[in-house]
Amino acid sequence: MTKMHINGSESDVVRLFHLDLPPEAVERFTTQAGTGEWPLQYALGARQLRSAFVDVVSIRDLGEMTLSRYLAEAHQLTGDAFAQMRPRIDALKGHVVILPSQAFDHVTQDLSIATPLRWIGTFSEVKASPRGPALRSASARGRTSRPGPETAPRHRGLTYLLIGLGVLALLLLAALFRAG
Structure with a gap:
């Protein structure tokens, strides 16, 4: 049994697990039942797990794409640890479960991973970087040359429109x- 600590404040982390089940049992294991039972959550030993962020992949469904390429493109995985694990990741068969940080709903928890799950690795996602150069205009620094709302002239047209609609409503x- 593998033990793992999840920090509730973590982000940009992806955990990869191999799922050792026959194809016909995968859906039942990875889908939360209407009664709340969820074998995947139990096998992880997780107190909190969000199904919207659980990615279950049949490696066969990737076709010519390798699993490591899928992880790099779909989950933006990079780094030395990921690069070193690529051959091992690409050798996997069957199904995998991919859990980004969001899957744990920002809840600090200790996992006890049990069969049929087998932890393969924990990897970092590419952090978003700003596009383009820093903004240098006065408005980007919070200053504008236009008057603020407290000094802006009143719009008479809007006032007359509202008065007209009010009179029309009273007449109706x-x-x-x-008539009644």
């Missing part, structure tokens, strides 16, 4: 009252 109510 009066007509309905007389």
